[in-house]
Amino acid sequence: MAVIERAVVVGAGLIGTSIALALRERGVEVALADRDPGALRLACDLGAGSALPADGPVRPADVAVIAAPPQAIPAVLRSAQNRGLAHVYTDAASVKHSVVTEAARLGCDLATFVPGHPMGGSEKQGPSAARADLFLGRSWALCPTGKADAGAVAVVTELARLCGADPLTLDAEEHDRAVALVSHAPHVAAAAVAARLLGGDGTALTLAGQGVRDVTRIAGGDPDLWVEILRHNAVPVADVLADVAQDLADTAAALRAGGVRPEGLTGPVRDLLARGREGRDRIPGKHGGAQAPEYAVLPVVIPDEPGALARLFAAAEEAGVNIEDVRIDHSPGLPVGVAQLSVRPDGVQRLSRALAAGGWSVHP
Numbered sequence: 001m002a003v004i005e006r007a008v009v010v011g012a013g014l015i016g017t018s019i020a021l022a023l024r025e026r027g028v029e030v031a032l033a034d035r036d037p038g039a040l041r042l043a044c045d046l047g048a049g050s051a052l053p054a055d056g057p058v059r060p061a062d063v064a065v066i067a068a069p070p071q072a073i074p075a076v077l078r079s080a081q082n083r084g085l086a087h088v089y090t091d092a093a094s095v096k097h098s099v100v101t102e103a104a105r106l107g108c109d110l111a112t113f114v115p116g117h118p119m120g121g122s123e124k125q126g127p128s129a130a131r132a133d134l135f136l137g138r139s140w141a142l143c144p145t146g147k148a149d150a151g152a153v154a155v156v157t158e159l160a161r162l163c164g165a166d167p168l169t170l171d172a173e174e175h176d177r178a179v180a181l182v183s184h185a186p187h188v189a190a191a192a193v194a195a196r197l198l199g200g201d202g203t204a205l206t207l208a209g210q211g212v213r214d215v216t217r218i219a220g221g222d223p224d225l226w227v228e229i230l231r232h233n234a235v236p237v238a239d240v241l242a243d244v245a246q247d248l249a250d251t252a253a254a255l256r257a258g259g260v261r262p263e264g265l266t267g268p269v270r271d272l273l274a275r276g277r278e279g280r281d282r283i284p285g286k287h288g289g290a291q292a293p294e295y296a297v298l299p300v301v302i303p304d305e306p307g308a309l310a311r312l313f314a315a316a317e318e319a320g321v322n323i324e325d326v327r328i329d330h331s332p333g334l335p336v337g338v339a340q341l342s343v344r345p346d347g348v349q350r351l352s353r354a355l356a357a358g359g360w361s362v363h364p
């Protein structure tokens with residue numbers, strides 16, 4: 001197992017600061033750099049590390065992570081290698097083939113560079129949104145070229161593990177096709193759905209529930225970053241989007257043709273809904289394995305008042321059941337909401353009984 005004691009992170013935004021925070025929790029010494037002095041200061045204040053001296057000689061770290069936007073990475077890598085910032089280098093860009101090609105064109109040392117992509121993230125940006133647990137249980141793609149040293153691959157594998165992620169090695173082009181399907185095309189589809197909301201009036205938007213929030217969450221991402229990601233993975237993303245567009249066009253045509261007659265919707269519409277449910281079931285859970293049985297969800301009615309959630313959490317703690325996740329659904333105008341508690345399946349009955357005994361309105 002490779003040992004990482006000192007790391008450098010260049011690009012102290014959401015991803016760089018999250019990596020730094022995760023490494024700090026594991027006792028790694030971290031030096032940070034960012035071209036934006038405000039981002040660098042905030043990342044340092046959050047405890048992600050100390051500022052790397054802007055120039056001059058440095059003692060090489062075990063690994064340097066470049067977490068800048070994709071098109072900046074090859075040049076930043078080249079200058080980091082020229083300066084001898086670390087023994088091993090990796091990046092975090094959401095696209096891999098163009099980064100590797102451009103790094104080779106700039107004459108970067110590909111023996112010490114192991115391209116990477118942590119598959120945890122969020123729609124937010126900047127160090128203020130960073131979290132040490134962002135990559136827990138997530139995949140972390142590694143795309144070493146044929147020129148990479150085995151020792152360098154071992155170091156970057158260890159980096160991913162220190163951040164709580166599961167490293168997965170694959171070829172850069174295979175990676176780009178895979179993320180076109182599971183990340184980049186979904187982002188565009190979310191944006192397309194969210195963009196329709198611009199045409200909705202106040203009443204329609206008041207009726208928005210959790211479904212539309214789930215489907216559009218990632219559309220909150222930074223358009224400048226996403227234009228870059230899509231530019232660097234254009235054809236694989238376009239291929240997926242063409243299929244999505246076909247499904248949508250077929251569905252719209254069937255809806256228009258079928259009208260309200262029940263038999264009108266059995267063909268393509270039901271077929272898409274069934275395939276959609278099947279496709280979603282194929283997404284592995286956070287800790288690997290199948291998604292569905294991972295957490296049980298226990299709906300509990302809570303009064304919409306200060307302290308209600310704290311009391312509910314305290315009751316769960318007393319029952320000895322850990323709440324893995326929580327979502328709160330509010331009905332506009334009602335004095336109550338529904339807390340959807342996600343718990344491990346083996347604890348749901350115990351929690352349900354304990355909450356019911358404590359007077360909570362539980363709806364298993």
Ligand SMILES: NC(=O)C1=CN([C@@H]2O[C@H](COP(=O)(O)OP(=O)(O)OC[C@H]3O[C@@H](n4cnc5c(N)ncnc54)[C@H](O)[C@@H]3O)[C@@H](O)[C@H]2O)C=CC1
Nearest residue numbers: 011013014015035036039068069070093094121122125126
């Ligand atoms: N946002 C997400 O959920 C994920 C993003 N990524 C990838 O991680 C990388 C960083 O993305 P985020 O952290 O989301 O963006 P961000 O905008 O939060 O942070 C990027 C940081 O890089 C800095 N930067 C830009 N050019 C630089 C340069 N030449 N030298 C030094 N610093 C520079 C910026 O000032 C900024 O602080 C991108 O390549 C992105 O594709 C990977 C996984 C998830």
Ligand SMILES: O=C(O)C(=O)Cc1ccc(O)cc1
Nearest residue numbers: 094118119120121122123218
């Ligand atoms: O917000 C989320 O859930 C994401 O999945 C974020 C994300 C964005 C870009 C990536 O390259 C990887 C992950």
